[in-house]
Amino acid sequence: MDIGDLIRELRTAHGWSQAHLADKINTRQGTTLTREYIARWERGKVAPRGFYLAALSSVLDVPLACPLWSDLERCLERNRSSGSSPDVDTAFI
Numbered sequence: 692m693d694i695g696d697l698i699r700e701l702r703t704a705h706g707w708s709q710a711h712l713a714d715k716i717n718t719r720q721g722t723t724l725t726r727e728y729i730a731r732w733e734r735g736k737v738a739p740r741g742f743y744l745a746a747l748s749s750v751l752d753v754p755l756a757c758p759l760w761s762d763l764e765r766c767l768e769r770n771r772s773s774g775s776s777p778d779v780d781t782a783f784i
Contacts (some may be wrong), residue, residue, distance in 0.1 A: 695735040701751045717751045
């Protein structure tokens with residue numbers, strides 16, 4: 692699983708659209724990120740770096756290390772064990 696797949700899985704686990712994720716990041720970080728840019732991340736056309744990795748971590752409520760992991764199940768399990776995971780149905784994994 693690549694970073695785009697991970698972003699998509701975490702976003703959909705929250706029940707958010709790409710536009711909603713962009714809005715959440717924009718509100719929290721004061722940016723002007725678009726839904727189209729989220730789509731580019733998810734399709735693997737570009738990868739978020741530094742600032743946006745931190746923003747994704749904050750908005751998606753996962754440890755910063757999560758977006759760097761290639762295994763979503765491992766990321767979610769680690770997050771659950773820390774007691775800060777969103778309600779995620781892992782049946783899709």
